[in-house]
Amino acid sequence: MNQPDAGTRIALHRLMLLTRELDRVIGAADGHWHAALGEEAVIAGCYHGLREGDALAPHYRGMLQAACARGGDLARLLAGLDGRVTSYSRGRYRSDVCSPIELGIIGLYSGALGPTLEYAAGAALAARLDGKGAVAVAVFGDGTASRGNFHEALNLAAVLKLPVVYVCQNNQFAISTPSQREHGGRIVDRAAGFGMPGVEVDGNDVVAVHAAVQEAIARARRGEGPTLIDALTYRVGGHMASDPAAYRTDADVQAWKARDPIALHEARLLAEGLLDAAQLAVMSAEVAAEVDAAMRKAQSDPMPGPEDLGLDEVFAKA
Numbered sequence: 001m002n003q004p005d006a007g008t009r010i011a012l013h014r015l016m017l018l019t020r021e022l023d024r025v026i027g028a029a030d031g032h033w034h035a036a037l038g039e040e041a042v043i044a045g046c047y048h049g050l051r052e053g054d055a056l057a058p059h060y061r062g063m064l065q066a067a068c069a070r071g072g073d074l075a076r077l078l079a080g081l082d083g084r085v086t087s088y089s090r091g092r093y094r095s096d097v098c099s100p101i102e103l104g105i106i107g108l109y110s111g112a113l114g115p116t117l118e119y120a121a122g123a124a125l126a127a128r129l130d131g132k133g134a135v136a137v138a139v140f141g142d143g144t145a146s147r148g149n150f151h152e153a154l155n156l157a158a159v160l161k162l163p164v165v166y167v168c169q170n171n172q173f174a175i176s177t178p179s180q181r182e183h184g185g186r187i188v189d190r191a192a193g194f195g196m197p198g199v200e201v202d203g204n205d206v207v208a209v210h211a212a213v214q215e216a217i218a219r220a221r222r223g224e225g226p227t228l229i230d231a232l233t234y235r236v237g238g239h240m241a242s243d244p245a246a247y248r249t250d251a252d253v254q255a256w257k258a259r260d261p262i263a264l265h266e267a268r269l270l271a272e273g274l275l276d277a278a279q280l281a282v283m284s285a286e287v288a289a290e291v292d293a294a295m296r297k298a299q300s301d302p303m304p305g306p307e308d309l310g311l312d313e314v315f316a317k318a
């Protein structure tokens, strides 16, 4: 495994902190919010370090972080949670399922899980025809891996040797259905059937996830085709903020909480001497303040009026 440099290891930590703070702030305000408690390492590991021109089809659980990692404005993204006019879409779609295309992000346009894997294959084909070395990265849940789209997308990607990386954000649940009732085998093992490498990675280790994704991206850029990565983690919270998740055992939840990805990485940063306890505390406070301020701004922004909701992006202007 190629160790990411010090700057990357710190940036990965910041993106995980952002994920946790978004869960704190949005989770308190919106019962429909799909929190990513326990899954921060997959999100940060996948979305940090893409190049300009790369296409990204994120899982919805991590969509805002993907947009932030690609340079999106946090206040405008949060304004998109309840349709404010200042949001990227001027209130037309929810920013936690769709991100602005100008950031190179493919959203869940229809709300259906699965098609984005095929869109990512299409983006990878376009990238290859463009000849500038760009790749596509698609992230999806274990439940989504049961959709036909998964099989069609990975088959096409393998046959055409497309520059695309597929990452399963495997939190072991699809709403209340546990993995063992979703799949007869391991998702990573399917890669062999398509004829592409399959890599299983500890989804609670942000460095391991990032290294695996970056290695697969480098392989794709060299023209060697797609990779399937299975990042094994656990959804510590409910499916959405209002879900008490009574279908799980407390023992499982506690065992995974003990492997909290942020605490694990923090301990490593301390042990490596990259940051000390005071610097870590400052970083946490900065990220919390940034999210609080962006949320305050977003919630005080105006709602769109009829003049903002025209059909100018549907019909050509005369």
Ligand SMILES: Cc1ncc(C[n+]2csc(CCOP(=O)(O)OP(=O)(O)O)c2C)c(N)n1
Pocket (backbone or CB within 6 Å): 061, 111, 112, 113, 114, 140, 141, 142, 143, 144, 145, 171, 173, 174, 175, 235, 239
């Ligand atoms: C095609 C399709 N079927 C069902 C749904 C309803 N749905 C929304 S979230 C979800 C769970 C998806 O599970 P998974 O892919 O594992 O992602 P997770 O929520 O665990 O992150 C389902 C079934 C949907 N959005 N699209």
